[in-house]
Amino acid sequence: MSRFLNSKFNLDPYDTSEELESMNGYDRLNTNELPFQPSADLIKSVGISAETLNFYSDPDCLKLREKLAALMNVKKSEIVFGNGSDEILNFLFTAFCGRGAAFPDITYSFYKILAKFHGVDFLQIPLDENFRINPDDYKNLGGRTIFIVNPNAPTGLILSLDDIKKIINQNPESLIIIDEAYVDFAEENSSVKDLIHKYKNLAVVRTFSKSRCLAGARLGWCMACEEIAKDINDIKNTVAPYNINAMTQAAGLAVLEDEERTQKNINLIKTVRDDTKNKLREIGFEVLDSSANFLFVRHEKINGSEIFEALKRRKIMIRHFNKPEKIADFNRITIGTAEQMQNMLEVLREVVKQ
Numbered sequence: 001m002s003r004f005l006n007s008k009f010n011l012d013p014y015d016t017s018e019e020l021e022s023m024n025g026y027d028r029l030n031t032n033e034l035p036f037q038p039s040a041d042l043i044k045s046v047g048i049s050a051e052t053l054n055f056y057s058d059p060d061c062l063k064l065r066e067k068l069a070a071l072m073n074v075k076k077s078e079i080v081f082g083n084g085s086d087e088i089l090n091f092l093f094t095a096f097c098g099r100g101a102a103f104p105d106i107t108y109s110f111y112k113i114l115a116k117f118h119g120v121d122f123l124q125i126p127l128d129e130n131f132r133i134n135p136d137d138y139k140n141l142g143g144r145t146i147f148i149v150n151p152n153a154p155t156g157l158i159l160s161l162d163d164i165k166k167i168i169n170q171n172p173e174s175l176i177i178i179d180e181a182y183v184d185f186a187e188e189n190s191s192v193k194d195l196i197h198k199y200k201n202l203a204v205v206r207t208f209s210k211s212r213c214l215a216g217a218r219l220g221w222c223m224a225c226e227e228i229a230k231d232i233n234d235i236k237n238t239v240a241p242y243n244i245n246a247m248t249q250a251a252g253l254a255v256l257e258d259e260e261r262t263q264k265n266i267n268l269i270k271t272v273r274d275d276t277k278n279k280l281r282e283i284g285f286e287v288l289d290s291s292a293n294f295l296f297v298r299h300e301k302i303n304g305s306e307i308f309e310a311l312k313r314r315k316i317m318i319r320h321f322n323k324p325e326k327i328a329d330f331n332r333i334t335i336g337t338a339e340q341m342q343n344m345l346e347v348l349r350e351v352v353k354q
């Protein structure tokens, strides 16, 4: 820390060291990306957009907005775009956590990082013994903004629409944020996006990084009633009016123009996920029932760090969590191609035999 850093900060940034390491020829099964490269049409669109990089990008992402609004069945004014959904989350912590925040104790680690950064008083609500969110635990929260990832990360477990409605109904003074980064891998109609028309205290966060295979382009969005969307957009225009660069806008539009490809990718991942889950169970792994593009697993006899190290030695990177202790024996495995999964299973069969 330099002597110039504002003393109000006690920074606890996201640790990217493992991700950087995994870029050196490893199978990347640690960051929940999809293994499918962009289409030739998308690459062409991005190239064309680069021809006008001398101009600022469209601050309203109009073409993208029109296309996405039609696909999501919401109004254009109910959408806000972010440089990845992480930026949206930052806007939400900036804008709406004056009375504090609440989120599960085991969930996306960025929430705690952002809460600390913004000096937000946060409450971490324990998952139950089956790693599930119990809606009854989300009561009397004094107007704190509630963040729920659905399906949750890293567990992959999904909360029903009725349970989410229950949380919304029992917290009329709170804004409820549902982070649906992985919802496309769940059963159809698992999203609560349509409820933004019914509930004026709901915001839904989504990303192009997972099911739409654009993690490197950095594009996410939020859907909420016009009033909330305007607040977020005002924050965006205050700190980063041109937050979505022209090439990313072109990439996003190209992905939306090829929904068939997206659906095909999603179905493939779901099939490989369910097959991998069964095969892991056959060799003694406990595997939670995932509705996402990853599996949360532990072995009955071998501890989590041993499994992580064994795979790493074979150039396969998965995600190991040392903290909190409750999940120290678990690993999170991103679903890759069928071949990658087969390769990983072969290594695990050897590890289990020893």
Ligand SMILES: Cc1ncc(COP(=O)(O)O)c(C=O)c1O
Residues within 6 Å of the ligand: 031, 032, 083, 084, 085, 086, 087, 108, 149, 153, 179, 181, 206, 207, 208, 209, 215, 218, 219, 220
């Ligand atoms: C639950 C959840 N929300 C948001 C994000 C951020 O995604 P991005 O910033 O790539 O849109 C992630 C990334 O892994 C995530 O797991």
